[in-house]
């Protein structure tokens with residue numbers, strides 16, 4: 001790892017004044033320090049924002065929920081208001097990584113973590129995401145890669161929290177010395193077709209300050225489940241987030257989100273259409289899972305995801321609707 005200056009900040013304005021000339025924000029440091037140790041990045045200055053108390057905490061407002069960027073995944077999982085009204089988010093934060101990591105990892109850092117593609121993560125491979133002209137995953141080991149939107153760079157969206165926040169129509173607040181702006185999660189991530197080297201629209205001089213979640217409509221129920229190879233200490237091979245707006249047993253409106261399916265966390269309008277205006281039953285939940293796979297284009301080694309996602313979606317719909325308990329084969 002290279003030598004660097006650590007600028008320890010206690011205010012937002014102090015941190016923003018340090019963000020120039022290649023300085024990089026450090027929150028929990030889990031992903032950033034890994035990337036530095038792996039030789040992927042060598043910033044000369046880290047701006048430590050961990051001690052900025054104004055960026056921490058969960059606040060219920062008349063409009064919904066405001067979560068400070070430094071709030072940890074464990075704090076979000078355990079918050080009573082999140083558990084009661086935003087189960088998808090509590091489930092997603094509570095099943096990411098491991099208990100130790102969840103105590104350290106912040107929601108801002110989780111949304112901004114880099115992809116896990118092993119070719120990108122190894123400094124032996126100069127790939128598209130490093131500004132070169134080749135993706136090694138197409139002819140290489142691609143079992144964990146994308147089954148949708150995978151023609152440029154098929155590394156998958158890694159954030160569990162993003163799955164929940166897309167389903168909840170959340171936004172993030174970004175601040176710079178010039179002012180603040182709000183960006184919807186659906187517009188926050190940059191597809192590799194647009195620019196493989198950029199993950200999000202955040203600028204180098206901006207801080208992600210909070211996550212804003214609108215109040216759910218009456219009758220909303222939600223859930224998230226993660227599937228993978230290991231019980232813990234790993235990212236998902238497939239994860240599903242479901243938000244159902246219910247009138248009794250009839251679904252007014254649904255959001256079905258897939259993580260680890262594409263380079264950018266995605267909703268499935270085809271699956272959502274299978275539920276809108278219908279009762280939630282095993283049959284409609286299965287139809288939604290099947291519809292979600294329309295247009296999937298698996299690579300040479302990840303065809304299993306086309307079978308795994310429909311099961312993940314079906315079981316998560318029934319979990320959200322209160323018709324099934326947590327799937328014992330889900331992980332995290």
Ligand SMILES: Cc1cc2nc3c(=O)[nH]c(=O)nc-3n(C[C@H](O)[C@H](O)[C@H](O)COP(=O)(O)OP(=O)(O)OC[C@H]3O[C@@H](n4cnc5c(N)ncnc54)[C@H](O)[C@@H]3O)c2cc1C
Nearest residue numbers: 027028029030031032096097105106108109110112160208
């Ligand atoms: C073994 C293992 C398993 C894991 N499994 C999962 C999983 O299942 N699901 C999942 O979602 N994650 C998983 N993770 C990833 C982990 O949750 C993230 O690395 C962590 O959430 C990052 O948060 P952090 O606060 O440590 O971010 P940092 O490492 O501090 O920052 C990450 C990136 O965000 C930038 N950044 C951070 N905060 C801000 C901010 N407020 N404003 C501007 N820029 C900012 C940093 O510059 C950096 O580029 C796993 C990690 C490990 C090691």
